[in-house]
Amino acid sequence: MNRYLKDKSTDVTDSTLSNYQTTLNVFCDWLTDKGGVENLNELTSDEIQRFKEWRLENVQTITLKTDMTCVKGFVRFCEHINAVPDGMSQLVRIPKPNPEDEVSDDILTRDEATEILDYLEKHEYASLRHVIFAVLWKTGMRRSSLYALDKRDFEDGASPYLRVRHRPDTETPLKNKRKGERDVRISGEVADIVRDYLRFNHPDEEDDHGRTPLLMSTHGKRCEPSTIQRNVYTVTRPCHYTGECPMDRDIDECEATSYNTASKCPASISPHALRRGYVTEALNAGQPKEVTADRVDMTHDIMEKHYDKATKNEQMERREDYLKDI
Structure with missing residues (x-):
């Protein structure tokens, strides 16, 4: 397993490699503890199938698909080093979830985003949270891309933009x-928020690699992806930006009102929902798919399957300008 992970380390991101390790730890532990396999030379398709059946008792089909795809890649590598019989990987069966199960419907709408931005403009202007939300919503970039930005990546001028760069040697890979490197144009409004954040609320310190991150904690450290996530969960709670709970909960008694528990609010959403919202609203506004895909670093197929959440009526409206009376 360690040899496989080392082999994959040059091909995938650190987060993907960590996911592989987690899955294979579960697989190898099961083989040892329940499958009775102590040497991979003894592995048969029966053990792999029994692992799959056991795993399905604990996870959803979409998660099992990811797990078994990882196992299949591991077994294929084991064939390469003669650790399992040739052809074993072909016997690993990958489940096929329903298309609906593979797609998340969490999305932030334009109206919700506008209301949140109005709240932040008035009550938390140029704060770390304001920058996080404004950049994610207005650019559609990934959380990991936002995390990777340095202060120097903010090009402040007549046509402001953000430089998104792959820097794996200093712990911010894309x-x-x-292929994910690009310059992302931002509006003057977003640039004002970033500029004022850097001027008034940014610690302006260097990290362990001599870099000055764009997003920094009050302790002078680069904000972790989990910090970005928690801030989005917090600001998208309706009670945070409206003062009211649409689920009629007692706000004083609700468990989701603290920074660390905001994700427990049924109405709060993750950074990925902002990405879906941006893609959907950009396409609804007439922004070409090619432009949108390049801006957010996404293939057309992935965009259409996972991110474009337009209603049937919105899709009809998009076609209006191209229809001809024949």
């Missing part, structure tokens, strides 16, 4: 590595 999901798609060099």
Whole structure:
């Protein structure tokens, strides 16, 4: 397993490699504890199938698909080093979830985003949270891309933009590595928020690699991805930006009102929902798919399957300008 992970380390991001390790730890532990396999030379398709059946008792089909795809890749590597019989990987069966199970419907709408931005403009202007939300919503970039930005990546001028760069040697890799590098135009409004954050609320210190992160904690450290996540969960709680709970909960008694428990609010959403919202609203506004895909570093197929959440009526409206009376 360690040899496989080392082999994959040059091909995937650190987060993906960590996911592989977690899955394979579960698989190898099961083989030892329940499968009775102590040497991979003894592995048969029966053990793999029994692991799959055991795993399905604990996870959803979409998660099992991811797990078994990882196991299949591991077994294929084991064939390469003669650790399992040839052809074993072909016997690993990958489940096929329903298409609906593979797609998340969590999305932030334009109206909700506007209301949140109005709240932040009035009550938390140029705060860390304001920058996080404004950049994610207005650019559609990944959380990991926002995390990777340095202060120097903010180009402040007549046409402001953010430089998204792959810097794995100093612990900020991009999901798609060099292919994910790009310059992302931002509006003057977003630039004002970033500029004022840097001027009034940024610690302006260097990290362990001599870099000055764009997003920094009050302790002078680069904000972790989990910090970005918690801030989005917090600000998207309706009670945070409206003062009211749409679920009629007692706000004083609700368990989700603290910073660390905001994700427990049924109405709060993750950074990925902002990405879906941006893609959907950009396409609804007439922004070409090619432009949107390049801006957010996404393939057309992935965009259409996972991120474009337009209603049937919105899709009809998009076609209006191209229809001809024949």
